[in-house]
Amino acid sequence: MTAILDIQGLGKNFGGVQAVHQLSFSVEEHEILGLIGPNGAGKSTLFNLINGVFKPDRGRVILRGVDVTAEAPHRMARRGMARTHQIVQPLTGMTVLDNCTVGACFGRENLPLLAAREAAHEAATFVGLGDRLERPASALTIAGKKRLELARALSSQPTLLLLDEVLAGLNPTEVDHMIDVIRRIRTRGVTIIMIEHLMQAIMSLSNRIVVLNSGQKLAEGTPQEVANNPAVIEAYLGDPKLAEELHRGRRHG
Amino acid sequence: MRVMNQLSAHARFLVQLVRRPFFWIIGLVTAAFVVAPIIGNNVELREGLLIACIYIILASNLNLMVGYAGYVNFGSIVFFGLGGYICVYLMSAAEWPLAAATLAAGLCVFALAYLFGFGILRLRGPFFALATIGINEAVAAFVINFPPWGGSSGLYLSPELFRQVGGPMQALWVIYFIIVAIMALSLYLSFAIKNSKFGLGLLAIGQNEDAAAVLGVPTARYKALAYSVSAILPAIAGGLYFFKSAYIQPPDAFDLNLSLEAMAVMMLGGQGTVTGPILAGYFYEELRGWLLTSDTFSHFQLVVAGALLLVIVLFLPGGFMGWIHDRWPRLRKVLE
Amino acid sequence: MLGIVASIIDGILVGSVYGLAAMGLTLIWGVMDVVNLTHGALIVAGMFALFLLAHALGLPAYGALPIVLVGGFVVGVLLYWVSVHRMIGRPPLMSLLSTFAVNLVLIGLGTDVWGTDLFNVPVALPGVSFGRYTFPGTHILAAVLTAVIAGGMYLFLYGTRLGKAIRAVANNRDAAELVGIPTTRVLSMAFGLGAALAAVSGTLIGTLFPFTVLSGDAYQLKSFVVTVLGGLGNPTGALLGGIVLGLIEGLATPFMPVSWTLVIEFAIFVAVLIAFPRGLLVFRR
Numbered sequence: 001m002t003a004i005l006d007i008q009g010l011g012k013n014f015g016g017v018q019a020v021h022q023l024s025f026s027v028e029e030h031e032i033l034g035l036i037g038p039n040g041a042g043k044s045t046l047f048n049l050i051n052g053v054f055k056p057d058r059g060r061v062i063l064r065g066v067d068v069t070a071e072a073p074h075r076m077a078r079r080g081m082a083r084t085h086q087i088v089q090p091l092t093g094m095t096v097l098d099n100c101t102v103g104a105c106f107g108r109e110n111l112p113l114l115a116a117r118e119a120a121h122e123a124a125t126f127v128g129l130g131d132r133l134e135r136p137a138s139a140l141t142i143a144g145k146k147r148l149e150l151a152r153a154l155s156s157q158p159t160l161l162l163l164d165e166v167l168a169g170l171n172p173t174e175v176d177h178m179i180d181v182i183r184r185i186r187t188r189g190v191t192i193i194m195i196e197h198l199m200q201a202i203m204s205l206s207n208r209i210v211v212l213n214s215g216q217k218l219a220e221g222t223p224q225e226v227a228n229n230p231a232v233i234e235a236y237l238g239d240p241k242l243a244e245e246l247h248r249g250r251r252h253g
Numbered sequence: 254m255r256v257m258n259q260l261s262a263h264a265r266f267l268v269q270l271v272r273r274p275f276f277w278i279i280g281l282v283t284a285a286f287v288v289a290p291i292i293g294n295n296v297e298l299r300e301g302l303l304i305a306c307i308y309i310i311l312a313s314n315l316n317l318m319v320g321y322a323g324y325v326n327f328g329s330i331v332f333f334g335l336g337g338y339i340c341v342y343l344m345s346a347a348e349w350p351l352a353a354a355t356l357a358a359g360l361c362v363f364a365l366a367y368l369f370g371f372g373i374l375r376l377r378g379p380f381f382a383l384a385t386i387g388i389n390e391a392v393a394a395f396v397i398n399f400p401p402w403g404g405s406s407g408l409y410l411s412p413e414l415f416r417q418v419g420g421p422m423q424a425l426w427v428i429y430f431i432i433v434a435i436m437a438l439s440l441y442l443s444f445a446i447k448n449s450k451f452g453l454g455l456l457a458i459g460q461n462e463d464a465a466a467v468l469g470v471p472t473a474r475y476k477a478l479a480y481s482v483s484a485i486l487p488a489i490a491g492g493l494y495f496f497k498s499a500y501i502q503p504p505d506a507f508d509l510n511l512s513l514e515a516m517a518v519m520m521l522g523g524q525g526t527v528t529g530p531i532l533a534g535y536f537y538e539e540l541r542g543w544l545l546t547s548d549t550f551s552h553f554q555l556v557v558a559g560a561l562l563l564v565i566v567l568f569l570p571g572g573f574m575g576w577i578h579d580r581w582p583r584l585r586k587v588l589e
Numbered sequence: 590m591l592g593i594v595a596s597i598i599d600g601i602l603v604g605s606v607y608g609l610a611a612m613g614l615t616l617i618w619g620v621m622d623v624v625n626l627t628h629g630a631l632i633v634a635g636m637f638a639l640f641l642l643a644h645a646l647g648l649p650a651y652g653a654l655p656i657v658l659v660g661g662f663v664v665g666v667l668l669y670w671v672s673v674h675r676m677i678g679r680p681p682l683m684s685l686l687s688t689f690a691v692n693l694v695l696i697g698l699g700t701d702v703w704g705t706d707l708f709n710v711p712v713a714l715p716g717v718s719f720g721r722y723t724f725p726g727t728h729i730l731a732a733v734l735t736a737v738i739a740g741g742m743y744l745f746l747y748g749t750r751l752g753k754a755i756r757a758v759a760n761n762r763d764a765a766e767l768v769g770i771p772t773t774r775v776l777s778m779a780f781g782l783g784a785a786l787a788a789v790s791g792t793l794i795g796t797l798f799p800f801t802v803l804s805g806d807a808y809q810l811k812s813f814v815v816t817v818l819g820g821l822g823n824p825t826g827a828l829l830g831g832i833v834l835g836l837i838e839g840l841a842t843p844f845m846p847v848s849w850t851l852v853i854e855f856a857i858f859v860a861v862l863i864a865f866p867r868g869l870l871v872f873r874r
Contacts, residue, residue: 051467077469085467091460102457105450106469112262113450156469325682327689376862378681379624383813384862386806387855394852513693520686553701559693566687567675 004029004064004160004191010049011058012215019045020215023059027160032182032192034206034223036199038235042215043195044086047162051083052076063160080108082158084149086165086195090137096148097133100124100155107156120155127151127181143174150178154185161185163194167201179205203227211235270445274587275527279444282531283437287430299429301538306436309534310490311515312522313439317483319516320525321452322476323459324374325382327512328389329487334506335392336362336488337495341408344496346401351417355492362488363481370477377462386509393507407502414496428497432490439486443527446482447589455479456525510555517562523574527589532573537561595722596839602724602732604835606793608828609735610808611815612742613786619822620759620779623673624681626688628812629805630695631661631784635791636800637703643710650712650796654734657792658785665784669777677776692805699802709799731793738789739828742782746824755779759822787812807851814858 003026010023020042027033035043048054050061052073061069063079071079082103091099100120104111111119124133127147132140137148146166153161163182167175179201186192196202202209203223211219211226213235219226226232270276286306290299311329318326339358343349349357373384397405418427446452454475457465466472495501518537522529537558544554565572571579578585610632617625635657642653672691676684714726746752754775757765766772794800794808815834819826834854841853 053463053467073466074469074471077467083467085464089461089464091457091464093460094456098453098456102453102465102470103468105453106471113266113448113453116450152468319682323680323682325685372863373859376859379626379685380817380862382685383810384855384859387810387852387858391852391855394849398846398849513689516686517690553697556694556697556701559690559695559697561690563672563687563690563694566683566690567672570683 002029002064003027005050005193006062007046007050007059008062009059010046010056010061012045012049012054012056018215020049020056023212023215023217025210025217025220027191027193028207029191030186030189031207032186032194032205034202034209035193035195035212036197036202036209036226037212037218040214041212043212044164045215046212047083047164047193047195050076051081051162074106077107077156078110080157080159081162082107082153082156082160083162084146084153084164084166086168088142088145088149090140090145090148092138093136095134095136096124096129096140096151097121099137099148100152103152103155104157107158109157116155119157120151123155124148124151126184127154128177142169143171146170146174146178150181158190161190161192163192163196165195165197167196167198175201266449267445270448275444275589276441278588279437279440279527282440283433286433286436290429296425299426301542303429303432304541305535305538306432307490307494308515308518308537309436309530310432310439311487311511312519312530312534313436313443313527314483314485314487315515315519316443316524316526316530317446317455317479319519321447321455321459322479323462324476324480325378325516326385326480326483327382327516328385328387328509329483329515330508330512331385331389331392332362332366332484332487333491333494333511334389334503334508335365336491337501337506338396338402338408339488340492341410341495341501342402344414345408345410351414351496355489355496358492359485359489362484366484367477367481370480371473374473374476374480389507389509389512393503396503396506403502405503407500407505410496410499412499414499425497428493432493435486435490435493440527440531442482442486443530444589447527451475451478459525510558513555514558517558517565520565520570521561521572523572523578526572526574529572529574536573592722593840595719595724596843597836599724599728600835600837600839601832602728602835603797604832604838605732605735605828606790606797606831607808607811607815607834608819608831609739609793610787610790611812611819611827611831612739612824613783613790614812615816615819615822615827616786616824617780617783618816619824620755621673621677621776622681623676623684623780624688625673625780625783625787626685626809627668627672627692627695627784628787629809630692630699631664631787631805632791632794632808632812633696633699633800633802633805634664635661635788635793636795636804637699637708637802638788639792639795640708640710650710651730651734653792654789657788658738661785661788662781664788665781666777668784669780673780674773674777696802696805703802705801705803707799707801710795712796725797727796731797734793735790738786739824742786742824745782751775751778755782810851810858811854814854814861817858817861 005027007026008024010020012020023046037043049056052071052075055070060067063081068076068079091102097120100123101116104116104119105113121133124130127150129147129151132144140148150166167178170178175198182192182205194202206223208221209223209226210217211232218235219229219232286302290302311333315326315329318324336358339361340354343354343357344351373381376384396402402408412421415421415424418424454470457468457470458472458475462472518533519530521537522533540557541554544557569576614625614628617623638657638660639650639653642648642656643650668691672687673684676687712727714730716723716726717729746756754770757770758772758775762772811834815827815830818833819830838850842850
């Protein structure tokens with residue numbers, strides 16, 4: 001298994017705050033890599049750096065052996081990288097199907113409109129929105145919008161999918177459904193990096209986990225290794241709720 | 254081989270458009286514009302419809318930037334004026350025939366808009382809007398200080414040039430029909446783009462530009478393309494309009510008020526629609542005509558345009574078509 | 590050499606008034622994220638208020654200021670309810686268009702009444718002379734009054750309850766609502782304040798230069814250039830930016846025809862924005 005993504009020494013400073021510092025890790029093809037850490041650890045910033053929204057001050061991003069550091073976001077989409085956002089960004093004036101069609105049109109395969117619409121239809125149905133294709137995106141519930149965010153990313157036919165807290169704000173039934181969808185996405189051969197706070201989910205889904213704290217890599221390893229790592233536990237002790245989650249994750253992972 | 258595939262894909266796209274009823278509705282409207290003034294040789298109707306055509310052309314093309322991509326172009330008149338100047342200059346100084354001069358005007362303005370587009374379109378929202386006004390003023394100031402183009406006195410066209418189109422009387426008819434054709438082209442262009450991948454990208458940009466970029470839409474290139482494509486037909490229309498007037502000067506060519514009226518017409522008809530400009534263009538021309546004859550106040554039409562715009566934005570943001578689509582949802586697919 | 594210094598000083602004096610105008614614009618922008626395209630019409634209103642009050646009522650020119658301040662505030666609040674209130678939270682295009690539409694209506698009405706004639710309100714004030722160079726008394730007094738009004742605004746924003754409420758709403762509207770601030774009323778007052786500043790700056794400009802109904806556009810563009818130079822939502826930046834603009838104008842105008850001044854300012858506007866899409870001095874809210 002080759003590394004699909006290689007992060008080397010990434011650094012980013014925002015007006016005096018070092019959001020990300022000397023960050024290095026790699027992601028193997030077809031694996032699910034979990035990205036966890038206390039709030040403000042720099043996880044979403046990391047996604048923005050990988051996907052071209054921010055330009056790193058230092059370091060490199062290597063995708064399948066090609067240096068793609070600081071390439072524009074739309075180019076990254078062409079290279080097969082798709083992402084969802086922590087705060088969902090639906091194209092509110094358009095229907096669910098149209099939202100996904102945009103992803104399909106401008107994604108990795110750069111499909112023409114009609115073919116894109118079919119790919120979009122397929123992706124939306126896969127995620128569970130098949131009954132709501134013609135509804136305006138603004139009319140969806142929060143769970144629906146989260147599914148749309150995922151469906152849209154999937155429509156781009158990505159080989160690498162960055163998921164930013166797709167489970168946040170969902171009730172247990174919806175969480176189970178999403179976990180199932182994520183597993184099925186991986187079965188299709190897509191590599192996934194997930195940021196998540198729901199410890200049970202990420203412990204059971206991930207092959208490996210990277211822990212971030214204050215913009216730096218704190219630990220890396222299998223879920224079991226990470227959950228038993230004293231430094232990780234200490235970092236989370238600053239946040240009792242998360243520590244509790246971690247503990248629960250240890251017992252389940 | 255790839256070129257052949259692309260050509261056949263485009264051909265299939267066009268064929269698919271022709272099968273839509275709306276394609277024929279545009280054709281009917283065009284036919285109406287052509288036939289109506291011919292009946293009874295109605296010169297007054299022709300002149301009125303000519304003005305309506307100009308509004309429809311300006312509003313339709315403005316829609317590409319504002320209605321689809323969400324970028325407010327207050328200074329769109331600069332395309333019209335610049336096209337007019339290029340055409341008139343080429344005809345008078347370089348003795349080009351009308352067809353070549355208007356096409357050259359369209360092409361030049363397209364190229365300039367594409368080049369400048371990349372720079373200006375990095376500006377967002379109100380900054381872009383104000384920058385477009387600034388561009389109009391800057392070009393006007395340039396022309397005023399540019400002797401080969403007549404400076405502030407403007408350029409005259411010798412009446413001899415009308416012989417190209419069969420003499421002064423016939424010229425008015427010929428130009429009218431050509432402008433109707435340009436109007437039809439504007440409508441078909443708007444329709445085609447709206448149903449194309451390019452149009453989908455523009456609509457995505459208009460909804461949420463950053464999300465669109467992450468989804469892979471090449472935002473910079475698409476915006477510049479929309480900006481420059483929206484310039485071509487107004488430029489050609491400008492060339493024709495000022496050829497007909499046989500005289501062009503900066504205050505007429507770069508009249509910001511016309512830009513604003515075009516914006517009002519576009520919003521009144523319904524931004525993002527193809528039919529909107531038709532309805533609103535005609536309506537506004539009638540309204541304006543009535544105002545001009547019933548009031549001696551020269552700028553009252555601007556007050557009306559402003560008031561209309563305000564009412565639309567406050568109470569009927571979807572314009573005529575928005576109301577029609579709400580009332581008869583099934584027309585949404587037929588009357589775009 | 591002395592000539593250049595004189596131009597610089599004069600530019601700073603006049604520029605401060607531009608800064609005052611821009612403060613009105615940037616305040617509204619910073620508090621409610623609305624670009625007030627009626628700004629130009631308000632400036633013109635201030636100019637014509639000066640004319641009417643000075644000629645019709647025989648008021649001394651500067652006596653018009655308090656009246657314009659109050660009147661501008663009232664008009665601003667009215668404008669808020671007419672064209673801005675329903676646009677809050679809607680796409681920015683909407684508020685751009687609504688305020689722009691009001692501007693069209695007002696300027697249209699203005700040209701109906703006053704046409705495009707040039708108006709002038711001559712103010713007799715002794716100037717201050719240094720050798721060959723005289724600084725017009727009007728310029729000096731305008732700068733002084735600007736300082737007074739700006740100072741008053743700072744006292745208001747930082748010293749009064751309403752001022753603090755405005756700053757709170759600018760910072761985080763939802764949080765302000767939660768602590769019991771009537772945010773809608775506060776927004777309307779903030780808009781009124783911004784409008785008052787625009788109108789009053791128009792009155793001051795009226796004492797400096799002749800004007801027409803259409804002058805508003807030029808000063809509105811200047812306000813935008815200043816706002817961009819000084820940073821969105823930053824009143825201090827606006828004042829400084831105005832002075833910088835005045836400086837640039839003072840240095841450039843001896844060397845080129847007047848019709849190019851606006852083009853230069855527009856070029857600066859676009860150039861600064863392309864290089865710094867959020868303005869030069871970014872104000873972190």
